[in-house]
Amino acid sequence: MNENIKGNRKYIWNLIIMFILMLGTFYLLLKGNDIRLFIKTIKSINPIYVTLGFIMMFVFVLCESINIRILLNSLGNKISFWRGLKYSFVGFYFSSITPSASGGQPMQVYYMKKDKINISVSSLILLIVVAIYQIVMVIYVGILYFCKFSFLSDKIGNMKPFIIYGFTINSILVCIMLIIIFSNKLAEIIVNLFLKIGIKLRIVKNKKKYEEKINSHIKEYRDGAKHIKNNPIILIKICAITIIQLTALFIIPYFIYKAFGLNEYGVIDVMTIQGVLTIAVSSLPLPGAVGASESGFVTMFKILFSSKLVLPAMLVSRMVSFYLFLAISGVIVIGLQFKMNRCRDIKRYKKIKENLPI
Structure with a gap:
């Protein structure tokens, strides 16, 4: 119970920090501008293109849910379309409110565990999804960057250090994740290291019990990793869907560009700038990269x-x-939490009823 309270406080603080950053950013950017003219300009945009942008964002979230579903199904954990979408929205919400998007995967693992999916399986498939996402993003943006280098050179401005930082951090993360996925020994070392830290900090009390659990999880992890390695077609599917996912994300500013009635630049020009911007800010330790x-x-x-x-x-x-x-995923998470709390209360009520004297 205390851990849940601490976790909730942490996420509330992250939301507060993000809200403060958002207010500060918009204040600095809008300072000195005519707000009435600003609102008038927004009202004049073409709503059809804005709707297309919204659809592309939904495609972005949907693609992750499809990737999760493909991997879970391939490992014998059959899930419905809606459950896959649930995990994707959970990941989006908690990634958005935590620095460097660090909270998304742990919370997805948590919700999968509630749905009776083993931690070893959920950890493996999410690691693969994130690794492929990072690999495809670095290659995709790298190709766009070098193909449009002369076009970008006068538009980067003071963002150059952030772009270098983004490419470097994302490349390092890719290497680490690939080693963990394909090196069973390293995965075992890392898990055992966390166990030792837990024992030293007195978080883990029953060493033998946890060792048995960890060994069981490592075996399941190895079996899952082996299955994925022996079925490269699965990875090809994930890569193809991730390309669609990133294209949907990078094309959103193009639809906004068209919404303002502009036509001078092409879709690849706009996608290149958005791709480079995404790389530059994705690894910054800010909730939702707000401000940057x-x-x-x-x-x-x-x-x-x-x-x-x-x-x-x-x-x-x-x-x-x-x-x-963020608002949509937040409502979904609140609904899921309410449902879980209700199920917990029903179970408690049944237990109490069973123990009552007739």
Whole structure:
């Protein structure tokens, strides 16, 4: 119970920090601008293109759910379409409110455990999903960057250090995740290291009991990793879906660009800038990359949108690609938590009823 309270407090604080960052960012960016003109500009945009942007964001979330479902099904854990979507929205929400998106996967593992999916299986499939996402993103953005290098050179501005940092951190993460997935020995070393830390900190009290559990999880992890390695077609499917997922994310600003009635630049130009921006801010220790994403958008998209339109464009783009889906995923998480609490209360009531004298 205490752990749940501490965890909830942590996420509440992350939400507060993100909200403060959001307010501070918009205050600094909007300071000195005519708010009425700003609102008038937003009202004049084409809602059809904004809707297309929203659909692309849904495709982004949907693709992750499909990847999770493919991997779970291949390992004998058959799940429905809606359950896969649930895990994806949970991941989106907790990744958005934690620094460097660090809270998404642990909470997905938690919800999968509640659905009777072994931790070893859920950890493995999420590690594969994240690893392939990072690999595809680095290669995808790298290709776009080098193909459009001359186009980007005058639009990067002071974002260059962040771009270098983003490519470096993401490449290192890819290497670490690949080693963990394909090296059973290293996975065992890491798990045992956490066990030793737990014993020293007195979090783990029954060493023998936990050793048995860990050995069981390691065996399941090895079996799952072996199955994935022996079925490369699964990885090819995940890579293909991830390409679609990232394309959906990178194309959103293009629809916003079209919503403002602009036509000078093509879809690849806009996607390249968004891809590089995503790499630059994705690993920053900020909840939802709030502040960095907004400032980076204004810096890198200024030439495309002009100084008058870049702020309204940034607001609409971030609303479609982040804030709106943060609210939707938040409502879903609250609903799931309410349902779990209700099920827990029903079980408690049944136990009490069983123990009552007739």
